[in-house]
Amino acid sequence: MKKFLVLAIALLSTLPVSATEYLRSCYDDNSDYLQTLVNINQAEWTITYTAFEDRSCETPYLHYEVKYQTQQSANNIDMMATEVSYTALSELVGEVLNQINYCGFNNWKAFEKKVVTGKVCDEFQTPKANEVLYSIFELKNNGTELFLGMPSGNFSGKTPERRHQSLDPLGFTLQ
Numbered sequence: 001m002k003k004f005l006v007l008a009i010a011l012l013s014t015l016p017v018s019a020t021e022y023l024r025s026c027y028d029d030n031s032d033y034l035q036t037l038v039n040i041n042q043a044e045w046t047i048t049y050t051a052f053e054d055r056s057c058e059t060p061y062l063h064y065e066v067k068y069q070t071q072q073s074a075n076n077i078d079m080m081a082t083e084v085s086y087t088a089l090s091e092l093v094g095e096v097l098n099q100i101n102y103c104g105f106n107n108w109k110a111f112e113k114k115v116v117t118g119k120v121c122d123e124f125q126t127p128k129a130n131e132v133l134y135s136i137f138e139l140k141n142n143g144t145e146l147f148l149g150m151p152s153g154n155f156s157g158k159t160p161e162r163r164h165q166s167l168d169p170l171g172f173t174l175q
Helices: 001-015 091-099
Strands: 020-028 033-041 042-050 061-074 076-088 111-116 132-140 145-150 172-174
Touching: 076 091
Parallel strands: none
Antiparallel strands: 020 033, 020 172, 033 042, 042 061, 061 076, 076 111, 076 132, 132 145, 145 172
């Protein structure tokens, strides 16, 4: 146990203290082709998901972004949502979102960020302000790869007792 704590403290000390970005390149998320960028600026983390029309991730159509204020202890990370937003990346996407009144809005415009914190968007509940996700993380290969926790079994991340226990096998690469 003592060896684990020393390792965890060493990993924590390697977390970036200035703005750093990690990227998960084009991947299939079972419903979309995505690219995900994690921007870390001390305790402020921003995770931006870009959805693409094609499997080669050449034509983006939507950004989904979550801003967090984080607290870290060993390999645990508590991520408190501060803002959630969507941005349509074309006029056509904006028109489609208007037609379905996405997130309760009917005034979507291309490249205009809409803050949707706590809103239900097409049956998806976005994080509420100050809602905390209790997760884990691990840095590998001298900090060039970042792995974040993911839900599994009863470990939804909704409470400290249900903190994520498994790492997502798809990591992020230091940019």
